Amino acid sequence: MQDLAIFLQALVAASSFFVWVVRYDNLIQEFKQYALPDWLRDLAGILKMSFSLLLLIGIEGKHVAVVGFGARRYVAGETGRELSRDGSL
Secondary structure, three states: HHHHHHHHHHHHHHHHHHHHHHHHHHHHHHHHHHHOOOOHHHHHHHHHHHHHHHHHHOOOOOOHHHHHHHHHHHHHHHHHHHHHHOOOO
């Protein structure tokens, strides 16, 4: 079970890195499509990358991983609510 948790932490961190670094141009287009400000995109990216780093650090210290995972869920929920306010989703 411990190995599964470590694998999932690394998978979430790697996927976040891929989306926010490798596919950043695609994110710019998506945020423009939903008419969201650039500062919100940048803030979401900084927070998600920071929390992904906490997940990786948390492989050694579990209390950090819980903070990283919980915060990522909060940021994802806030971003989702922002996108759905105008009814476009």
